[in-house]
Each structure stands twice: as structure tokens, then as C-alpha cells.
Amino acid sequence: MIKLSVVGIFADLDEDALGDVERHINRKTYAAGTQIIEPEADSSDVYLILSGRVRIVNYSLSGREITLEEIGAGGCVGQLSAIDGEPRSACVFAVSNTDVGILSPSNFEKVVKSHPSVAWNVITELARIVRTSTRRIVDVSTLGANERVIAEILRRAQKVCDSDGAAILAPVPVHSEVAGRVSTSRETVARVMGSLARKGLVTKEDNGLHVPDVRRLEEFLSESIH
Structure with a gap:
């Protein structure tokens, strides 16, 4: 028991x-x-x-x-x-x-x-x-839908950030679940995640979603807002 x-x-x-x-x-x-x-x-x-x-x-x-x-x-x-x-x-x-x-x-x-x-x-x-x-x-x-998605990924990454400034989100966040948390559509989450991947801010790996530089992701969000 x-x-x-x-x-x-x-x-x-x-x-x-x-x-x-x-x-x-x-x-x-x-x-x-x-x-x-x-x-x-x-x-x-x-x-x-x-x-x-x-x-x-x-x-x-x-x-x-x-x-x-x-x-x-x-x-x-x-x-x-x-x-x-x-x-x-x-x-x-x-x-x-x-x-x-x-x-x-x-x-x-x-x-x-x-x-x-x-x-x-x-x-x-x-x-x-x-x-x-x-x-x-x-x-x-205060944030648009795209920025809310990035902010959600950033918050999760900050919680598990290692001493090198990187993070692994395991398992990979489910698009529908992220969409529900930030009040947007699954399609918007997929589009934003694809954009982050193309910029090298996130990569999907066997053990989860890798954020190689959490600080860089934070700076990208700040630039997107302003």
C-alpha cells in the first residue's frame, strides 16, 4: 500500500x-x-x-x-x-x-x-x-499566441536547466496539451515549434525535447515581444 x-x-x-x-x-x-x-x-x-x-x-x-x-x-x-x-x-x-x-x-x-x-x-x-x-x-x-507557446516552453526549460544552461523536456511536450495550457490551437503550437527547431532553439531527440541554450531562448522571446 x-x-x-x-x-x-x-x-x-x-x-x-x-x-x-x-x-x-x-x-x-x-x-x-x-x-x-x-x-x-x-x-x-x-x-x-x-x-x-x-x-x-x-x-x-x-x-x-x-x-x-x-x-x-x-x-x-x-x-x-x-x-x-x-x-x-x-x-x-x-x-x-x-x-x-x-x-x-x-x-x-x-x-x-x-x-x-x-x-x-x-x-x-x-x-x-x-x-x-x-x-x-x-x-x-499581454502576449500573442506564438509568444505564449514560447513562454510555456521556456518556463518548462527553466525548471530543469542544467549547469551548462541546457535543458531536456521529457517526454516531448504534446502539442495539444501545450495548446490547452496557453489557450491556442494545436496548429499554432506545431508552427511555433517548427520555427524554433529551424532556428536551432530546440531539437527533438530520443530522450525528449532538447533546449541547448535556455538563455538564448529567453532572449528570443524577449525580442519577439518587443
């Missing part, structure tokens, strides 16, 4: 405290492609990702799918509705076979109030969500 210690909000709990949390949790496995949370649903359970990966999406008025985030083992989803009691604001799918621990809203409240470190970690996670949302709003408001 996968231990709850893999979940980030429980990172500071000792074995006794984890045992206490475990008593409040129901475990479930979702097959890849299964919808875990429906938008506007009244349920307010919190889902702790023990293994696998989930994708959080929303839909524009025209029906276009917008990827808000992908979360792997250690993350959690659904905490907003558990906190404020409002309907779900997004849809969550299992990207791969995914094991979750499920906390009802009342049990989530008990755990948060009983363990101050969990409360602080939840606050930290909510702050991260706000920052991510703010960045996306700024990007959509």
Missing part, C-alpha cells in the same frame, strides 16, 4: 500523525482517461494523488479544452470546494492509472485543524495556485 507520506501536504507529519490521517481516508484507483471530478458538481471531496497523474481542465464558451495543470504523485486536487463549499470550478481526468486517497470535506477540515503543518502546506499550495493563475492571466492579456 502506498504511504500517505508521498503527499506533499503531509510531508511534515510523523508516523503516528500519518496513521491518524489514514483513518479518515478512502482509497480508490482510476483508470487512465477516467473523469475523476466533474465541473459544477456538488461533491467537495479532496483527492490525494498517491500514484499516477491527473489533468485539470476547463472549457471555453466555444467548447475548447483549456488545460490548467497536470499534477502527479504527491499533489492534491479538490481542496477549493472543500474549503468554500462552492461547486467544482474545473474537470479532472486521470492521465494514467491513478491511485488516490479521498478525504470528505468534514474529514479534510478535521485533518487541517488537527495538524498545523498540514494547514500551512495547504496555504502554501493555494498561494502557488494563485501565482500560477495570475501568470496565465498576464500571459493571455
